[in-house]
Amino acid sequence: MNLKLEHISNIRNNTLQITGSKSETNRLLILQALYPNISIENVSNSDDSGLMQKALQSEELVVDIHHAGTAMRFLTAYFAVKEGRETVLTGSKRMKERPVKILVEALQQLGCEISYENEHGYPPIRIQGKQPSTNHVALQANVSSQYISALMLIAPSLPDGLEIVLEGKVTSVPYINMTLSLLKDVGIEGTFQNNKITIGSYQGVISKSVVVESDWSSASYFYSIVALSNDRSVTIGSYKKESYQGDSSLSEIYKYLGVETTFGKNTITLKKVSDSVLALPEGLDLSNSPDIAQTIAVTCFGLGVGCYLTGLHTLKIKETDRLEALKTEIEKLGGQVHITEDTLRLEPSDTISKDVSIATYNDHRMAMAFAPLAVKTSLFIEDANVVSKSYPDFWLDLKKLGFEDSNV
The missing domain is CATH 3.65.10.10 (Enolpyruvate transferase domain)
Incomplete structure (x- = not known):
């Protein structure tokens, strides 16, 4: 199934339950x-x-x-x-x-x-x-x-x-x-x-x-959506502050991208609190949380800021070579990416091409990492059903936030 995601101006405030890690x-x-x-x-x-x-x-x-x-x-x-x-x-x-x-x-x-x-x-x-x-x-x-x-x-x-x-x-x-x-x-x-x-x-x-605590890598896509939106919040569960999951570092990393995390009873609320985006730390080391690298790179591209991510050597042996795939798809959208065996550098860019078709390479995270860009532009996600590998309800949850999609 190929999916067209329509450009949306604002996301709805909503509460979502994410599947277990x-x-x-x-x-x-x-x-x-x-x-x-x-x-x-x-x-x-x-x-x-x-x-x-x-x-x-x-x-x-x-x-x-x-x-x-x-x-x-x-x-x-x-x-x-x-x-x-x-x-x-x-x-x-x-x-x-x-x-x-x-x-x-x-x-x-x-x-x-x-x-x-x-x-x-x-x-x-x-x-x-x-x-x-x-x-x-x-x-x-x-x-x-x-x-x-x-x-x-x-x-x-x-x-x-x-x-x-x-x-x-x-x-x-x-x-x-x-x-x-x-x-x-x-x-x-x-x-x-x-x-x-x-x-x-x-x-x-x-x-x-x-x-089982809910999946923090799945939460990353909602961090990205909130970061790319204007003054919106999303509450997701079930999460805890003292998490076992390395991807919970999202709550600190996304502060640089204008998103504040508030911990409730088994929930987190993500809120856009600033339009002024700070630069991520140069050489941000993601060796302890490589599964969120794609989301962070795409978020930075959508915000028009650069980033330099390190500790990514395991991404080359995932469902696809995720570094090569990120470079190819971001550059189709108008960005510029440099990669090595374990690093990715994204150059700042102020343009995002519209109606670009994103290849997903049998990789669930490619589909979900690029989907938040629909806050900024319309795009196509190829083989959208690949998300079932880790998050079968992903497209349904995006609809709850106001995303519009259609099969093509």
Whole structure:
């Protein structure tokens, strides 16, 4: 479905309920599979979480997780220690281009049995579930935090727990801390000190109910909408000030772009408080929250200001090469973007082309990051249904704010 978004002059004040965090949900689903008495509330209604649930319930040899990168990483570790179970884990064409070698090698260090069906280092992989022979593993620290979290999630189910040594500078620390916090929420203790994560064994029954906080990366699109609007506010739930999610840094970052965040009881209200936009800090480091980089870059473009974002190396191995995709689509709209392997520089610009068709590259975040520009101009979003990967109600929620759309 290709969607035309019409230029709107003002957004409606409204209150929206955002689906549960995909990141928190998928971690908790693995823990629930290991400890079935755990119950989860406010589960994400994203495609990725649905695929995770389906995979965990499957008894088939071949498990296809399509585009769900988190599911690929977490399930690789889960099936690797599921004794006696053989699984071939596969996915979409793009998933087969996304590396899994570092995680596979870490699991092989533990004594797990995993082989590649096609290209070395990439899915599909064949997993022979077995009990690990050691409780110590080392891997690079500057890799996707999902590799590290995958190991952390299976750790308590192992007879001797797990010690994970991270070599080098650790990136995406908030996601590691999120995993530790969720483990603690269900009664499992762990530590993360001096590049070493230690999680003890827990062989008992866990009876806990956990409420998933709503997704902060989904909130980013409403920060962008409010920043691009004139004196409007939006209230969204369910959020908490002491969040486990690194993307909650939005509340500080968007102060520079004229948006104030007020925390209520399980809600946040975003309000445009200033027409004078401050420059973002030069070299804003998003290594702890890379999923909001696209939104921030597009917001700055819409406001006519430049930005220089760093810490973006993981964006090259997402659903698409997000740095290349951002450069291509912003430049179609009249902007100028320079990228390296881990940085993006947007030049200030005071023009936005109208009726441009934005390619989404099978990437949900491309569709949602560019949609707020409809506050400034009319545009087309190609393959708009791709948002279902993380936020199926996105277009419905935009309509509640006064956005007008039509299928083309």
